[in-house]
Every structure is written in structure tokens, then in C-alpha cells.
Amino acid sequence: MSLTRRTLLATTGGVLAAPALVSAQGSSWRPDRPVTIIVPWAAGGSTDQMARIVAAELEAALGQRFVVVNQPGASGSIGTRNALEAAKDGMTWAAGAAVDVGCYKVLGLLDTQLQDWNLFFAVANVNILVANPRAGIADFGAAMEAFRTRGASMAVATAGVSSAGHNMMSAIKAATRIDYRHATYDGGNPAMIATVSGETPMGAVLLVEAAEMIRARRLIPLAVQAEQPVTLQGVGELPSIKRWLPDIPAPMNYFGVWCPKGVPQNVVDTVGQVWRDRIKDSQRLKDYAAQRAAVFTPIAGQEAHDEAWKMVRQTAWLYFDGGTARVSPDTLGIQRL
Structure with a gap:
């Protein structure tokens, strides 16, 4: 009971x-x-x-x-x-x-x-692109360079087609014409775990799903899909993707x-x-x-x-x-x- x-x-x-x-x-x-x-x-x-x-x-x-x-x-x-x-x-x-x-x-x-x-x-909820610390991707600018140089070999974990993370990557792709490999999982938590373990170098998930691993420094926050930077308790200000892509939508x-x-x-x-x-x-x-x-x-x-x-x-x-x-x-x- x-x-x-x-x-x-x-x-x-x-x-x-x-x-x-x-x-x-x-x-x-x-x-x-x-x-x-x-x-x-x-x-x-x-x-x-x-x-x-x-x-x-x-x-x-x-x-x-x-x-x-x-x-x-x-x-x-x-x-x-x-x-x-x-x-x-x-x-x-x-x-x-x-x-x-x-x-x-x-x-x-x-x-x-x-x-x-x-x-x-x-x-x-706010979408966020995160990286495994061992991937060598320190910020969103470095992520964009990785997409440009590695293209379809650069895997990004999401909760699947139509998930918030996939929506974020679709918006990034539309704004920049980069390519990437979509690694799908049965939810944001499995996608986040895949990125933490290094199964994928990056993950596009919701901040609520990645928050604890960001605090534990198991994930690097690259950018949030929001109009303004977002403050995460215990971490500080997370940069808005609009710093790099000012015209990307953030509903x-x-x-x-x-x-x-x-x-x-x-x-x-x-x-x-x-x-x-x-x-x-x-x-x-x-x-x-x-x-x-x-x-x-x-x-x-x-x-x-x-x-x-x-x-x-x-x-x-x-x-x-x-x-x-x-x-x-x-x-x-x-x-x-």
C-alpha cells in the first residue's frame, strides 16, 4: 500500500x-x-x-x-x-x-x-546536447566541428524518432546542414546512459534526464535549446544554443x-x-x-x-x-x- x-x-x-x-x-x-x-x-x-x-x-x-x-x-x-x-x-x-x-x-x-x-x-522541459567527457568535445562549437568533419559517423543518442532529442537534432540539422548518425533508444534515460557509458560520444536528451550526470561530471553540457541560458542547481549557467545558432527555434x-x-x-x-x-x-x-x-x-x-x-x-x-x-x-x- x-x-x-x-x-x-x-x-x-x-x-x-x-x-x-x-x-x-x-x-x-x-x-x-x-x-x-x-x-x-x-x-x-x-x-x-x-x-x-x-x-x-x-x-x-x-x-x-x-x-x-x-x-x-x-x-x-x-x-x-x-x-x-x-x-x-x-x-x-x-x-x-x-x-x-x-x-x-x-x-x-x-x-x-x-x-x-x-x-x-x-x-x-528543455532539450540539451551533452557529450561524454572522453569524447574530447568541450562545447557546442567543438560539437559542430565534429559533425562537419565526421558527418554520419558521429553518433548522437536520443529517445528515438519524434523524441525531444531527435527534434533538437532535426532543428540543428535544418539550421546548419550537418549530418550525424541517429542512435535510437527506448527513452531518454537509456539514451543518457548510453552517452555516459561512451556507447555514443554525444546525446540529445532533456535536461531533466541529464541533470544528475551533469552534476556528477559524467556528462558535459554543450548547449540547451532555449531562448536564454538556463541555470542548473549545483552547476551554474548552461549556454543557449542561440549563442551559436541565433535563428534556431526554441519553443x-x-x-x-x-x-x-x-x-x-x-x-x-x-x-x-x-x-x-x-x-x-x-x-x-x-x-x-x-x-x-x-x-x-x-x-x-x-x-x-x-x-x-x-x-x-x-x-x-x-x-x-x-x-x-x-x-x-x-x-x-x-x-x-
């Missing part, structure tokens, strides 16, 4: 009850069995980290277990498909980066788009949980209420964001869609221009920025 569940039992005389903010609503959702959150990536990565904190907050708010299940594969599309095809009863959710859900159809991986989901965001990369459209409205309304009353003030999420240099962004609904749409538009056309898209974005209503 989880600590949260034991605490609720102890404070309610042995009866597991939801707090007043939920139970006071006449049509509120009260799950009568554990709820599943599918993380379509390997354990330990950015989505997994975020989802487990969100699950604990939802569990405390709704008085029912939220179980995180890792189902990696096919750039996150397998786990996401399982959530999409599950019964529309609110008992199965997916987690991840909104840009993935928004671009699966462009890549031909899954017949779904951003507007097919009820979106609840917790944080926005916010939103992460959260979502359920498909078609679930009962009281499910969506209740979780929306939890987002407004609990998630927006979650100290656990705030601490996580501060420690890992993420941005705490507790937004949901139409606001979440509109914010995520900015990165979807930019990324979908990066895929198309780079030759990896199976479907032209404009046929899906995704216009160029």
Missing part, C-alpha cells in the same frame, strides 16, 4: 475518501479501482519522473491509486495507442510530451492528433498526462478541478522543476492545447523538410509558423 493511501486511511477512520474539493461536486468522478497512467517510454526518463509525481498528487486528491505503467516502443506510439484504444471510462491515461501526440500522424506512427486528447500539463516543450476525447465529462471536469486546486500549487512539482531546470507549467484544457500547438507546428514541418514525415502537415491542418 502506498504512503499516500495509508495516510488517507489513517485520517478517515479506515475509509479511503476523496477530499472535499472533489466530493463536494454533485457530478464529480470517483474512480472505484486503480487508474492506469501509461508512460510510453522506459523507466527513469523525463516522462516517467513527471508522471510518478503527478500520479501521487492525483492519488492524494481522489483517494484512489494511480498506477504508472511503462510501455516503451515505436517512439512512444505503442503505449499511446494502448491508451487511445482503451475503454473510454477515464481509467486509462497516457503521459508524455504533447509534441509527440501532435506529430504521430505526420510521422505515420499513429492515427491521432493533439485535438483528440484532454490535455493536462505539469512542466515544460516550450510541454509534458503532462492526457486521456482521449470521449471519456465522460465528469472525469475531465474533476481532473480539471484537481489541476486548479492542487497541481497548480504542488510543492513536489515545483521542487522537481527547480532541481532539474524545468519550467513549472500547470495548465490544462484549451490553454494547454494552444500553447503546445506552437511546438507541434514547428516540429511537424521540421519532419517534413527533413524527409521523415509520411504525411504533409498542411493536409492535417498544421500550417507553417
Whole structure:
């Protein structure tokens, strides 16, 4: 039994009850069995980290277990498909980066788009290019020189096609015309570990995934894909890629949980209420964001869609221009920025 569940039992005389903010609503959702959150990536990565904190907050708010299940594969599309095809009863959710859900159809991986989901965001993450200390790459300028001289023999580890790291490398390639060898893994954590071990000289992952190894000096931070330098606790300022590539895009990369459209409205309304009353003030999420240099962004609904749409538009056309898209974005209503 989880600590949260034991605490609720102890404070309610042995009866597991939801707090007043939920139970006071006449049509509120009260799950009568554990709820599943599918993380379509390997354990330990950015989505997994975020989802487990969100699950604990939802569990405390709704008085029912939220179980995180890792189902990696096919750039996150397998786990996401399982959530999409599950019964529309609110008992199965997916987690991840909104840009993935928004671009699966462009890549031909899954017949779904951003507007097919009820979106609840917790944080926005920053992409980073890192190097193994033994690779002899001290900064982003040295990385660019390595790409120019070694080209397709220079491996970069990412969490796979459509992952944040792959998106970053696609943007770099579009801006510079360099080449590289894409080494794919089943999540950001395995990609980060591959770079730490020296299996690949560089990795393009999320800063939340690489933060601890950067602090331990097992990885060299080369550049973050952000408008400005980013400060990482215990390390200091990490340079923005715009120092070298001033015109490269750096949209916010939103992460959260979502359920498909078609679930009962009281499910969506209740979780929306939890987002407004609990998630927006979650100290656990705030601490996580501060420690890992993420941005705490507790937004949901139409606001979440509109914010995520900015990165979807930019990324979908990066895929198309780079030759990896199976479907032209404009046929899906995704216009160029």
C-alpha cells in the first residue's frame, strides 16, 4: 500500500475518501479501482519522473491509486495507442510530451492528433546536447566541428524518432546542414546512459534526464535549446544554443498526462478541478522543476492545447523538410509558423 493511501486511511477512520474539493461536486468522478497512467517510454526518463509525481498528487486528491505503467516502443506510439484504444471510462491515461501526440500522424506512427486528447500539463522541459567527457568535445562549437568533419559517423543518442532529442537534432540539422548518425533508444534515460557509458560520444536528451550526470561530471553540457541560458542547481549557467545558432527555434516543450476525447465529462471536469486546486500549487512539482531546470507549467484544457500547438507546428514541418514525415502537415491542418 502506498504512503499516500495509508495516510488517507489513517485520517478517515479506515475509509479511503476523496477530499472535499472533489466530493463536494454533485457530478464529480470517483474512480472505484486503480487508474492506469501509461508512460510510453522506459523507466527513469523525463516522462516517467513527471508522471510518478503527478500520479501521487492525483492519488492524494481522489483517494484512489494511480498506477504508472511503462510501455516503451515505436517512439512512444505503442503505449499511446494502448491508451487511445482503451475503454473510454477515464481509467486509462497516457503521459508524455504533447509534441509527440501532435506529430504521430505526420510521422505515420499513429492515427491521432493533439485535438483528440484532454490535455493536462505539469512542466515544460528543455532539450540539451551533452557529450561524454572522453569524447574530447568541450562545447557546442567543438560539437559542430565534429559533425562537419565526421558527418554520419558521429553518433548522437536520443529517445528515438519524434523524441525531444531527435527534434533538437532535426532543428540543428535544418539550421546548419550537418549530418550525424541517429542512435535510437527506448527513452531518454537509456539514451543518457548510453552517452555516459561512451556507447555514443554525444546525446540529445532533456535536461531533466541529464541533470544528475551533469552534476556528477559524467556528462558535459554543450548547449540547451532555449531562448536564454538556463541555470542548473549545483552547476551554474548552461549556454543557449542561440549563442551559436541565433535563428534556431526554441519553443516550450510541454509534458503532462492526457486521456482521449470521449471519456465522460465528469472525469475531465474533476481532473480539471484537481489541476486548479492542487497541481497548480504542488510543492513536489515545483521542487522537481527547480532541481532539474524545468519550467513549472500547470495548465490544462484549451490553454494547454494552444500553447503546445506552437511546438507541434514547428516540429511537424521540421519532419517534413527533413524527409521523415509520411504525411504533409498542411493536409492535417498544421500550417507553417
